[in-house]
Amino acid sequence: IKKKELINELSLKNKLTSSKEEKIKTINSSKKEKQELIKSLGKSEKLFKRKIQEKRKQNKELEDKIRKIIEEEIRKAKARHNEKDYALTPESLILSEEFVSNKGNLPWPLSKGVIVQYYGKQTHPVFPGVQTFNNGIDIATDKNTTVRTVFDGVVSRIFFIKGSGKAVLINHGEYFSVYSGLEDVYVKTGDKVLSKENIGTVIFQENEEKTELHFEIWKGYEKQDPSTWLFNAY
Secondary structure, eight states, X not given: OHHHHHHHHHHHHHHHHHHHHHHHXXXXXXHHHHHHHHHHHHHHHHXXXXXXXXXXXXXXXXXXXXXXXXXXHHHHHHHHHTOSSOOOXXXXXXXXXXXXXXXXXXXXXXXXXXXXXXXXXXXXXXXXXXXXXXXXXXXXXXXXXXXXXXXXXXXXXEEEETXXXXXXXXXXTTEEEEEEEEXXXXXXXXOEEOTTOEEEEEOEETTTTEEEEEXXXXXXXXXXXXXXXXXTOO
């Protein structure tokens, strides 16, 4: 009987030892997974920050080109009227007034899409220390979606931004609309365009598997929040 009790006690101890060993293995495995996850997140953060830097560089290039074009437009207007201040032609003045009167009711630059990034300062949901500033809005859509104008105007310039495709800047008198991230462009500089007229197609970014249009509105040198101009954008 004593021998049987001792065998049972030994068996129980062995089971407890085995259970402890399994728990230790699980804990060590969990620690390893956490370390790998931290390492992976560290790599992801570095990769994301590098992408952010590239995006900032593209945004800066786009902003510089927009400012340069607007500056040329204002300089031309001044030269036409031989005045120091920015003078609009009667036609441009009417266009500006009509543009303003349609604030909040302008058609979207795409027939279908959803805003994935709004105007202004943005904080990354995973990396709270990473912040960016968006000069416009980004609208996600389907592949091969056509881009259209939000109002009547004149094509001021068509230019290329490395890494984000072509961009079209349209003059609406005192205001300008910018359509960036285009693959094909159907218009040329100097063309008069009407509201909802097709001007190109959005580029498909294969590396990120997404199709997004970057859209901006400017009043002279001042950036505007496009969401306040487009119909039901908020």
